[in-house]
Amino acid sequence: MFSNRIKWDLQTNRLAQLIEQKRLSGAQLLDLTESNPTRAGFIYPAEIAGSLSNESSMIYEPAPRGLKVAREAVTGYYRSRGKEVDPEHIHITASTSEAYAYLFKLLADQGDTILVPQPSYPLFDFLASLEGVNLRQYELHYIHPGGHPGGHPGGHPGGWRIDFDSLEKSLTANTRAIILVSPNNPTGSFIKSDELSRLNEICSERSIALIVDEVFSDYACGHDERRVGSLAGNREALTFVMSGFSKILAMPQMKLGWIVTSGPGRLCQAALERLDLIADTFLSVGAPVQHAAPEWMKMRGYIQEQIIERITGNLRSLEELTANTPCRLLNTEGGWYAIVEIPRHFSEEEWVLKFLSEDDVLIHPGYFFDFQREAHLIFSLLPKEEIFREAVRRVLGRFK
Template sequence: MGKGIRAGFSRRLRWGAPQNRLARAVEARRRAGLPLLDLTESNPTRAGLRYPAELLGPLADPRSLVYEPAPAGLPEAREAIASWYLARGLRVEATSILVTASTSEAYGFLFKLLADPGDEVLVPRPSYPLFEFLAALEGLRFSQYRLVYDGRWSVDFDALARAIGPRTRVVVAVNPNNPTGSFLTEAETAKLQSLCAARGLALISDEVFSDYGFAECAGGRVRSLAGGSEALTFCLGGLSKAAGLPQMKLAWMAIGGPAAEARRAREALELIADTYLSVSTPVQHALVRLLEAGGYVRRQIAERTAANLAWLKAAGTKLLEPEGGWYVILPGPSGRSEE
């Protein structure tokens, strides 16, 4: 019997990223069951936080026994998210909100909507490494624009303008950025929106950490781009950070910009979402109470990050000043490789 022809895999999966020595050492220690202090831990459910037992109660809503497909999300879930924005001083119509199972899924939907294979996505550097993989899975090219540090992080707009090419379709901003913890200023926001509008680019504002700003850095920060923009804009959020509940698998995007463009985007995104219908009914029915009760978890995280930052400063640790988020960058010797 012949061996036949082996099935091939998509070139999208040819990342060729072997683990470095540190990752291998961490994996070996975990396999051996040895204790591990991971200063990069980003899973709030493993960080010793207190979760109120009543968080689970709303998931038992008997309405969840009936399946009602709603590609953009159940109306009550979208209203809950609109109320969440309103509590932060932002007016977003529930009809402008689309619910997804994760922000990663939201990126996948948006890349499908905005770009064809071979088109380009621009993301900040430094930023979240997952962007490269999310773009590759949609057959898109991945490029970066610089953030520069001079006492605070800021967008290098000259570098951003140079990075825009004939196949650039999307600019991603992360606000506050991960891992720099930097918020966009009002001036940066206006310039970014004007640039995208002038060049016909969509703007994605990843705002999952927007609730985590340090009070001493409050002046001049823009917490969210939701509620109006001259460019077609998609603002992302989710339970993972808003309530410290990544396991509940619910995120969202708020769609803004010129009315006609935003309407067409909503209609197309609803069609994309209708092919997946990935968000569970129970978590949507529970969303109002999860966002309310999640405030208790969010306050713990905010207190923890503020205390950790104060401890680092009191110890005289050299760091690149964050304005928010969960992380802080400690500079090492320049020129050293990851190894």
């Protein structure tokens, strides 16, 4: 009766069952998985709703790339980050998820393959399956600070790097694209310029596209010259950079994202024309949101400052509370998450069930994000400071 695209086990897992039981029993859970910014106590400017009542929204203008006013707001965003982007190279979408769906339709036939980083964002399996596309993983490996010098003066700064051996082993004749998430969820790692050079070579030699998810790129920790701030405008390979309001304005409910297309001349043009056809079939973004985009973009600093302050404070708490425990906080370069490696007395699943049943703390295990080995915990850095600190104290208190 139903298509094989919906092939998932619809049974609730043990963690979901326990959450339900806990909630029914009235337990006050401390939620370290909370990544919905609209529930994290940030203050949004009161004018946001007012910007939606623009009279121009009463005119229906079916534009596959999106309304010019919204595309110009996006070019303004890149300009403020030192990048010139042609508004004709932008497609406005309802979300990054929709952008992925458009790009999978554009690039891959049924059964073709797209490469995704491991560990990374758990939604890829669903997005690919719904488009009939296969995923293969390439590994990111973690180097502990100071370890594995690799010629770096004063020891290696540590962090996540692409394992190119594993990436090249995953390539096949049917590989159509490589997905990069920069900074990645949950590792927080940015693409580095040497990695980009190598990716450009691989992609141009084999006619593979780069799909780059930069939703968290405004949330960088510190500065590192090796990082590529944005791949928007990358010309060496056909490149699609995606972002949107769900993270840069912390407003996922407003449903506005985009794709910036670049690459070698004719190829880039051909991709833009084909994306027009896909987008024209759906025309999914509402006019009020597009007209509001320039006003909302101006509120970016106000919203992001609060988030950065929260993330920085929570990261500091995590550093402090992991000290003198056998747990290790992994180096993060940005994004909304932190990873702690914990002892493997129990499996990740046993640990997270224990935290929930005995400590009333909800936290994601590494396997949700496809870590290659156990045991890791993924902390959302968005919860309010006092909730975060108490939850971390309960979790890490077990390892004292």
